[in-house]
Amino acid sequence: xxxxxxxxxxxxxxxxxxxxxxxxxxxxxxxxxxxxxxxxxxxxxxxxxxxxxxxxxxxxxxxxxxxxxxxxxxxxxxxxxxxxxxxxxxxxxxxxxxxxxxxxxxxxxxxxxxxxxxxxxxxxxxxxxxxxxxxxxxxxxxxxxxxxxxxxxxxxxxxxxxxxxxxxxxxxxxxxxxxxxxxxxxxxxxxxxxxxxxxxxxxxxxxxxxxxxxxxxxxxxxxxxxxxxxxxxxxxxxxxxxxxxxxxxxxxxxxxxxxxxxxxxxxxxxxxxxxxxxxxxxxxxxxxxxxxxxxxxxxxxxxxxxxxxxxxxxxxxxxxxxxxxxxxxxxxxxxxxxxxxxxxxxxxxxxxxxxxxxxxxxxxxxxxxxxxxxxxxxxxxxxxxxxxxxxxxxxxxxxxxxxxxxxxxxxxxxxxxxxxxxxxxxxxxxxxxxxxxxxxxxxxxxxxxxxxxxxxxxxxxxxxxxxxxxxxxxxxxxxxxxxxxxxxxxxxxxxxxxxxxxxx
Amino acid sequence: xxxxxxxxxxxxxxxxxxxxxxxxxxxxxxxxxxxxxxxxxxxxxxxxxxxxxxxxxxxxxxxxxxxxxxxxxxxxxxxxxxxxxxxxxxxxxxxxxxxxxxxxxxxxxxxxxxxxxxxxxxxxxxxxxxxxxxxxxxxxxxxxxxxxxxxxxxxxxxxxxxxxxxxxxxxxxxxxxxxxxxxxxxxxxxxxxxxxxxxxxxxxxxxxxxxxxxxxxxxxxxxxxxxxxxxxxxxxxxxxxxxxxxxxxxxxxxxxxxxxxxxxxxxxxxxxxxxxxxxxxxxxxxxxxxxxxxxxxxxxxxxx
Numbered sequence: 001x002x003x004x005x006x007x008x009x010x011x012x013x014x015x016x017x018x019x020x021x022x023x024x025x026x027x028x029x030x031x032x033x034x035x036x037x038x039x040x041x042x043x044x045x046x047x048x049x050x051x052x053x054x055x056x057x058x059x060x061x062x063x064x065x066x067x068x069x070x071x072x073x074x075x076x077x078x079x080x081x082x083x084x085x086x087x088x089x090x091x092x093x094x095x096x097x098x099x100x101x102x103x104x105x106x107x108x109x110x111x112x113x114x115x116x117x118x119x120x121x122x123x124x125x126x127x128x129x130x131x132x133x134x135x136x137x138x139x140x141x142x143x144x145x146x147x148x149x150x151x152x153x154x155x156x157x158x159x160x161x162x163x164x165x166x167x168x169x170x171x172x173x174x175x176x177x178x179x180x181x182x183x184x185x186x187x188x189x190x191x192x193x194x195x196x197x198x199x200x201x202x203x204x205x206x207x208x209x210x211x212x213x214x215x216x217x218x219x220x221x222x223x224x225x226x227x228x229x230x231x232x233x234x235x236x237x238x239x240x241x242x243x244x245x246x247x248x249x250x251x252x253x254x255x256x257x258x259x260x261x262x263x264x265x266x267x268x269x270x271x272x273x274x275x276x277x278x279x280x281x282x283x284x285x286x287x288x289x290x291x292x293x294x295x296x297x298x299x300x301x302x303x304x305x306x307x308x309x310x311x312x313x314x315x316x317x318x319x320x321x322x323x324x325x326x327x328x329x330x331x332x333x334x335x336x337x338x339x340x341x342x343x344x345x346x347x348x349x350x351x352x353x354x355x356x357x358x359x360x361x362x363x364x365x366x367x368x369x370x371x372x373x374x375x376x377x378x379x380x381x382x383x384x385x386x387x388x389x390x391x392x393x394x395x396x397x398x399x400x401x402x403x404x405x406x407x408x409x410x411x412x413x414x415x416x417x418x419x420x421x422x423x424x425x426x427x428x429x430x431x432x433x434x435x436x437x438x439x440x441x442x443x444x445x446x447x448x449x450x451x452x453x454x455x456x457x458x459x460x461x462x463x464x465x466x467x468x469x470x471x472x473x474x475x476x477x478x479x480x481x482x483x484x485x486x487x488x489x490x491x492x493x494x495x496x497x498x499x500x501x502x503x504x
Numbered sequence: 505x506x507x508x509x510x511x512x513x514x515x516x517x518x519x520x521x522x523x524x525x526x527x528x529x530x531x532x533x534x535x536x537x538x539x540x541x542x543x544x545x546x547x548x549x550x551x552x553x554x555x556x557x558x559x560x561x562x563x564x565x566x567x568x569x570x571x572x573x574x575x576x577x578x579x580x581x582x583x584x585x586x587x588x589x590x591x592x593x594x595x596x597x598x599x600x601x602x603x604x605x606x607x608x609x610x611x612x613x614x615x616x617x618x619x620x621x622x623x624x625x626x627x628x629x630x631x632x633x634x635x636x637x638x639x640x641x642x643x644x645x646x647x648x649x650x651x652x653x654x655x656x657x658x659x660x661x662x663x664x665x666x667x668x669x670x671x672x673x674x675x676x677x678x679x680x681x682x683x684x685x686x687x688x689x690x691x692x693x694x695x696x697x698x699x700x701x702x703x704x705x706x707x708x709x710x711x712x713x714x715x716x717x718x719x720x721x722x723x724x725x726x727x728x729x730x731x732x733x734x735x736x737x738x739x740x741x742x743x744x745x746x747x748x749x750x751x752x753x754x755x756x757x758x759x760x761x762x763x764x765x766x767x768x769x770x771x772x773x774x775x776x777x778x779x780x781x782x783x784x785x786x787x788x789x790x791x792x793x794x795x796x797x798x799x800x801x802x803x804x805x806x807x808x
Contacts, residue, residue: 125774125775126774129777132563133779251757252754253755253756253757254755301646302646302665302670303647303669305669305758306757307669318647457560457561458560460776460777461560461776461777461778465772469756469760472757472759475758476669476671476757476758477672478758501560502559503561
């Protein structure tokens with residue numbers, strides 16, 4: 001199979017997965033596979049069922065109207081770029097989905113077309129990797145997950161420097177200080193400069209079914225021990241009703257499993273790397289963390305080992321689980337109009353371990369803490385052929401107005417401090433579609449508990465391959481005979497060798 | 505001499521002889537050019553890449569002809585993927601062949617309605633493999649999958665069991681989708697072979713009192729051997745490049761339980777961005793396919 005063929009096949013596969021996960025509509029699915037040269041008969045189309053609604057996204061209210069001043073600036077600055085088309089590829093994160101819907105306003109004001117290819121995370125990485133390797137400039141903007149920021153730091157333009165260097169294109173009122181400082185430091189910066197602009201901040205939050213915990217007289221857990229005890233109790237009491245204590249995103253070989261693992265390691269006082277740049281995932285604390293995760297898995301739906309964040313969200317939405325320590329972005333979907341669990345989930349600060357290593361005790365800029373951030377940034381490609389048009393779009397997409405409206409549209413955590421206190425956002429702190437009632441907690445987590453994975457050029461590979469594949473072998477019984485230490489020793493050997501080989 | 509003849513002579517003198525219509529070159533050029541651009545060039549490029557070493561940080565390529573091949577020989581996952589590829593190909597091929605032949609024998613009739621049944625066999629083939637994989641992914645879901653629930657109801661699996669989430673059963677789950685979709689292909693090939701067999705030997709065998717099983721073993725199978733060999737060869741090569749079902753249903757997991765050579769190459773290429781090593785794995789796949797299919801063709805005397 002050629003790699004072009006690979007790309008086509010994964011595109012079709014990803015589109016099918018997106019459709020099944022309700023990320024795209026039937027119409028979009030048919031359009032995508034049509035683009036891939038696949039035809040479907042009426043019979044096949046009928047099998048696809050009816051279009052489902054998005055997860056609680058609400059657009060179109062008066063509060064969502066485009067800001068007049070922004071509109072004027074866009075019109076003035078974009079005259080030379082009319083007719084330009086800019087492209088970027090992104091995962092179907094809530095802000096991207098909302099931005100995709102708002103981008104028409106940008107095009108209307110500027111005449112600049114924006115194409116956002118929405119594909120699963122691993123495909124975003126693949127496409128960005130191909131683009132930078134060949135310095136192709138196929139994409140003008142890169143959507144970069146926090147774990148890839150170091151890898152792509154050499155391929156993007158520092159937005160702060162560009163803002164100063166191009167005053168004629170600088171958006172008035174950009175207010176860089178409005179970006180949450182922990183987010184900028186933990187997410188957007190590498191080696192002392194901005195790699196891109198913070199765009200998305202899913203962060204690990206403890207979420208629980210209030211009704212189930214009350215039924216069993218369990219207090220919302222504050223520590224990993226309390227969490228495990230509650231999970232065990234609920235599984236024992238509710239398993240016959242098809243409910244488990246918790247659900248995991250433990251799909252073998254997927255980044256989601258690596259995220260889960262990182263959090264349990266930190267909660268047990270461990271870290272991924274040490275200050276000597278050696279892998280520490282096999283030390284006593286880290287192995288304890290993995291053993292804790294093995295215990296959680298015993299109390300989770302068996303499908304957890306084949307689930308990523310989508311599957312974990314589904315477990316919460318279908319009433320299969322009562323407690324989840326995972327991404328806050330799940331929350332608005334559970335409050336959607338057609339949700340079976342509307343108003344039943346609550347969010348709180350994440351469970352905290354007894355002690356966390358300091359960044360100085362870890363390596364490669366890792367920040368161990370209770371709230372694993374899984375954020376992303378938008379980076380301006382050095383190789384873009386439409387640099388200035390892309391820069392105008394990036395500023396617009398990350399402006400106060402648009403970021404706040406993205407939050408209003410999807411209910412997810414904003415990057416900007418002003419969005420958290422925006423009256424429109426505050427007004428939606430009620431049960432319902434696009435709820436923001438979890439955001440006060442998320443703000444506290446960002447300010448106090450935010451944790452970050454290591455910033456190193458090899459991390460994209462480790463976190464998508466070596467670590468989750470071997471964890472998958474352990475958790476599904478393919479290898480290591482259930483021995484967490486043996487599994488981590490294998491990973492340590494591979495990672496230490498690769499780090500030494502790269503001369504880091 | 506007419507004006508037209510003069511003009512033709514002048515053109516022939518002006519054109520080199522290898523560009524004249526009598527020479528094979530102009531006729532072979534379009535197909536050859538396509539083959540070079542889409543077949544030879546990518547292959548040469550992959551070979552060149554396999555001789556390079558990519559620095560993981562600077563991304564610079566340096567000439568290191570033995571590096572990737574040496575790494576490949578020492579990479580446990582390559583051998584695991586190779587074994588998985590053979591297992592996947594072998595099991596799928598046997599199941600598709602046996603089921604294909606059985607169904608073809610059942611459908612080899614001129615009675616009313618059989619034509620429609622034969623036409624219906626093409627339906628699974630028109631569904632894109634990724635969509636089929638998605639269907640089976642949902643049907644095998646441990647929580648709500650209809651197939652899993654059926655198997656659980658029969659008492660063959662414990663409640664909530666995730667077929668694709670456990671390393672011991674994931675391969676079987678993926679094979680289920682593969683066999684469901686591609687058995688009809690075997691049926692169609694076998695049917696074409698069966699319907700072209702001469703009737704006389706079967707009539708003679710019936711007069712001699714041969715049973716249906718004897719007729720099948722002594723007549724049908726030997727006469728179908730070439731058709732079967734071709735079908736096995738075509739499907740075998742296709743199965744060896746297994747990717748769609750693995751990617752969608754398990755993404756090579758759990759662990760490496762369903763990792764095939766192509767899915768491993770994909771992960772190295774797109775996950776680790778190690779293009780030279782991924783190309784080396786892809787070349788290994790090509791070498792294995794060429795060796796195995798050549799052996800097969802020699803043993804079974806298949807001529808294409």
